[in-house]
Amino acid sequence: MSTSPLIDPSTLANELDDPKLVVLDASWYMPAHERDPEAEFEAGHIAGARRFDFDGDVRDPDSSLPHMMPSAERFQERVQALGIDRDSRIVVYDGMGIFAAPRAWWMFKAMGHDDVRVLDGGLPAWKAAGQPVEDGSQATLERGDFVARPDPARIRDAEQVLQSLDRAETVVDARAAPRFTGKQAEPRAGLRSGHMPGARNLPFDRILKDGHYRSPEEIRKAYEEAGVDGKKPIVTTCGSGVTAAVLALGAESAGLGPVAVYDGSWSEWGQETRPELPVVKGEA
Template identity: 40%
Template sequence: MSSPARESLLINPEEVGTWALGSYVPVDASWFMHAAIRRPKEEFEVKRLPNARFFDLDKVASQHPLGLPHMMPDNHTFADALESLGIDRGTTVVLYDTHGVFSSPRALFTFKAFGHPGALVLNGGLPAWEEQGLPVETEPPSAPWKSSYKPVPQLDASVIRSYEQMVDNSQYERDSKASELVLDARAHPRYTGETPEPRDIPSGHIPNSFSLPFSTLLEQHDKGDRSYTTMLSPEKLEQAIRDVLGPSADAVLAGQRPIVTTCGSGMTAAIIWLALQELGIDASVYDESWMGYAARKSSKIATGDE
């Protein structure tokens, strides 16, 4: 049995398309791996939702001692970024990306961690929007925008896990009620250690974590030259959780087991976070994720399926 339903943080293009222009702000939060040849800001400037602004996840971030990218920003960095985009506390924000659902959940997690009330993810992103025949802008953006985001928001530190917390938690067995259950969003072969990481760090996983590849929570749509993802329905999300967690699923779906999500760099961990939100389940994110964990020589690394 899953937790009580809550209002969805996903919205379909058809619904947004009925809203009056100016009643919300579309925000492009597209992000690509650094090895990709695509440049999200350049693509935004060529084509975007009407009146959209660009939220750069790598720039709206804090500096990390290990040089990790797109870590959660501090209070002033977040507030300054929103002010420069013309967003205030009362603005309804519709976050999207050009994959469909990929990096927009990370942006949503950031907005929610800072207590922004009106924030949603466009399910299917820009490709699904275009598929519905909804209008796009192709002229240069009308920036700069300016607003006031006061009072400066405070990060809810309870939704972020640190390296030290993850190390302490990893000492417990998976089924221990004293531990937080850790869900890893990376592809399964990276979790098991069978394939190398795309960065210069070991592969494998945090001991006693579970593998839940983010791709298993998404539906792939291939429409001619347009390919994109959407989040699975709540019923299918629940089944995906059950398939991975087995006997532990009932406690998780009932909201009786605390959850931490992780991935390669903190990006796709937010896809699991959003999927759990859709099931009425709260979760936290290990912001450093595998890049921070595996980079430390003292870290214990597990391989295989356990």
């Protein structure tokens, strides 16, 4: 198994014939992107890829929060339905380069599956490298034998974050600076503006360039400039737990991980109905 959580298009192309390899399209877009991941998958995807829909299928159906991690039982059932086995070698990609795929990567990590990587640059990099795509719907799959083994070190809930704020762990917020400082209102209704006390701000796009991750050295520097010294474990957060995973994977690729993700992120913490979760404004 590769020691890096990232894989490049040429390496992936050379591994496509591996019967244990499973390629997942985990594309998801914000409403402002005006893109349909299902339609785009049918129009063109890496040969043999399967759709991993963490927003509609592999999520907690009982939560009002967006794309929350499902129970281990539901995760296992939905992943088995995708034909994934306990010894599958998983590669995840998305249609923006690096955006949604790290969320799927983190979900598998949090459920105890270590052999999972992200295609650096995603589908755009695959196409730019001259690699072929196929169209059509996903093929019928034979159920796999994947077993979920939750890793509590990879995931945090609100109560756990509240107990460790600015003490046992360093919280790093992936949202843009105006949202972090509270100068810009949250795009979701009913949410307060600002950030958690003691949190550091590292907008996720600062560790990316042209749809790829920056070098490990550049990522470590970005974390340092955000005030993260690496002496305490890192917990990442964002608006709804997607770009928090971008930071988590980036940290791991740079040797700063493993990193936990606060699943509910600001969609939960910022709620006006949760005054017990403190919010402050201004710079970190």
